[in-house]
Amino acid sequence: MTEYSRLKTSRSAAIKATLDYPVIDTDVHTNDFTPAIEEYIAHYGGAQLVDALRKAESSRLNSKSNGKDWYQQTPEERQYNRTIRSPWWARVTRNTLDLATYTLPELFYERQAEQGSDYSVLFPNNVLAPTGAGPEHRQALQRAVNHYHADLYRKYSDRLTVVAGIPMNTPQEAIEELDFAVKTLGLKVANIPGGVKRPIKAIADKYPADQFPEIAKYASYIDFYGLDSEYDYDPFWAKVVELGVPVTTHYGSQGWTGRSSISNYMNNHIGHFADGSQAFAKALFFGGVTRRFPGLRVAMLEGGSDWGAHVYIHLVDRFSKRSLEGLQNYNPDLTNADELFELFERYGSEFPQAGSLSKEELTKTVLGSSFARHSRVPVGEELEDFGAAGIKTIEDIRDRWVNSFFFGSESDDRTIAAAFNDKANPLGVKINAIYSSDVGHWDVPDLTDPLAESWDLVREGVISEADFKSYVFANPYKFYTQANPDFFKGTAIESKVNNIEVPQLVTA
Template sequence: MVEFSRLHISRSAAIRAKLDYPVIDTDVHTNDFTPAFEDYIATYGGAQLVDELRKAENYRLNSKVDGKDWYQQTPEERQYYRTLRAPWWARVTRNTLDLATYTLPELLYERQAEQGSDYSVLFPNNALAALGAKPENRQALQRAINHYHADIYRKYSDRLTPVAGITMNTPEEAIEELEFAVKTLGLKVINIPGGVKRPIKAIADKYPADQYPEIAKYAYYIDFFGLDSEYDYDPFWAKVVELGVPITTHYGSQGWTGRSSISNYMNNHIGHFADGSQAFAKALFFGGVTRRFPQLRLGLLEGGADWGAHVYIHLVDRFSKRNLKALQNYNPDLTNANELFELFERFGTEITKGYSLGKEELVDTVLGASFSRYSRQPVGSELEDFAAAGIETIEDIRDRWVNNFFFGSESDDRTIAAAFNDKANPLGVKINAIYSSDVGHWDVPDITQPLAESWELVEEGVISEADFKAYVFENPYKLYTEANPNFFKGTAIESKLAKVESQSVDKPLATV
């Protein structure tokens, strides 16, 4: 019989016992027990839906070339096909208790205290498995998956809630699944892909996918649902706000330029979640989505929080140089031809000897062909990259970047210091870093360690105690309750907040 004695010696449990506020874990990964899961899918949609699930899962985890995956290919074949080294040994296995914990809802629920958490948002491994399904089966499979997760975790809802996977191939499809997940299943958080691959039409028209599948496999771009999207996703964002749903995504970039090694998984892995989420978030910002929907709350997970500060700083820096007024510094029409000609006459005779150029011709030569007065210049909205985002001041950047986005950081991620560096971040803000333990993946070999590892950042002076409180409670609380004020109604968080507040009326727990 398994003894849970570690509860009494868990460092994370000891840290939690000293805190006067709850701990909210925004990123726990769980495994579906395959026999039960597939039986549920079969009952829901028939054996063909199970076949579709298996094909989709195989495609997602282990793409094949000529019928062979990476491990079946020789080194020469990997080089020939440039087969990406995919993730491997990505689950905890030696820690058998944890392996069972991620698979058994009741056991996970019982070990919450040992983990040092009061509430966890769960990401089952099949949450978005339907992404790889055929279009005609995609929605049915996604609906079955969400229904299964809603059913098996419903009795544990005071401390655990699973996400609803939402496919985003079209706004209409996304809205249908969103409404079903929220209104019918009662799920409270959605998990979306940060982008969807679409064919490049100029190539697809010339080389149809059904005739040239190998070309279609590579001739695509990624639609990030905001800037330059093929569809208007505003109806979807509007429905998200209407239903009061926080959005999450684990969008990665393995396989992108610089992350396409055929031999080294770590080369492809380091930083890939940050890059993928950055592309998604910038598309929403520059596409004006966060301007039109300031109530949207989006959690960008597994990429750390330093990139959120990095982008925020660079948005401000670039806006100061590329706003509509400042752009006149680079307007070729404002080059003083007389002054330039005089300077060349005075200082340039050595390099211009033998060349005879008039004033206007000299300007065009110095500026180069791309800035020539004879090339078409941008006009109207083409002049301002910040136009769709509606940025007029740096405060607008803060409001449309810092307020909307929350950045999931693992417990031992020391780069979180950048998020809380209000001396470096413009306007003295702190980026919304949120505690995302990532338990269930290879970077967490022991479920009892993450909270304690985060507290070590306080002990080492990387972040302050106030930052720690924001990280594990205040910011996650904001993410969920600013989208839905009733998010924690009936949960352990609600009861624990009420208990703390009743014990310290004169000392509010937090400003949230």
């Protein structure tokens, strides 16, 4: 077993030995051993539940048309059906030690020192597979999968915690599963889909899904739970805060406009987690969820953190133009018809037609054909897009974006510099970038590399040593403990943070 000669001697382990604070990895992916989980689920709910899992996994992993996935279709069929190119070879394979590590809990636990981590949050690759099952099986299957993972990793809980998959099809279903996962299984982190695809009712009523399945497949929209949802998800967010659960998501956008190539997976992949998570986060912000639940902590993983800074900057910029005060610059009632008429009299010789118009007619003409369309007076919160979010000052934006959201960045992601650029970010803040190695996926061929790759960003001047500490320790620690102050109680982290100052909320 010569491969084990690397144990505890990796470059990441050497860097870890120089740090006076722990390293918290917020995003580790593990593989389930199929015979074991299927046996568990069969015992839990019978053979039909196993069949439901297999169907849900197949549906999640493959984009199908006419019953065949991309790899079963000819080029002509892909073009005809516009079948989106799906991922392939998405797991580590040549590195056999790592392949086994992501499958065997005890081995991963043993190799954490080699990885350079003190504590890791685990995301089994099929933890949300049950969300693709039919409504008759979805809830029971999700509960069985969560139960399996809780039992499998319980004895390693001093350094590992596994997430609970939470279906979000309805608030009630989500509440029931969260309650069971926390109170019965002892799980501490929720992993949710960042959106739920729902039928457009006007089309579904005309073309019922059971009669027109192909139309139903495309006649849909995505419900992001916070803005324009057909359900009130506030009871779920309230339960999350009550139970002290940090919420995570890896929500992607492959298949969306611009990400629907029928031939190129990379075209569909690059940036898709950032786009999907951005849609989700903006829905919570503009829907007022982060206003109503200031204790809610949400981490969006695998998309990097630069988009968190990008949206924050643009929220502030847009608010200065589209606040109640700023909107008055575009209020057609405030156009001075007398002044406009005088200016046309003085400078309008090129337009003799204006001479036959009254002041009111001239004003409407200059405003253009869009005047009637854009001059209707909105009612209540319709007047201001920032109304539901309760934004009165840019400090409110900071409090409801920067404090509420955390952004998972992979170790070699140089765009993380934007998160820590307090000169560009309004009010001089730094965005909550959190260390998310993503080991277990194709992004990381060797699990011993990520921490060292992150330190390379310090060596190259991309981020500072203080930023590095925030990235691998302080921000992850804030994320979990602001949601649940006792999150690390009884873990290997608890004794290591007694004398370390951790900044809490971003304030003025």
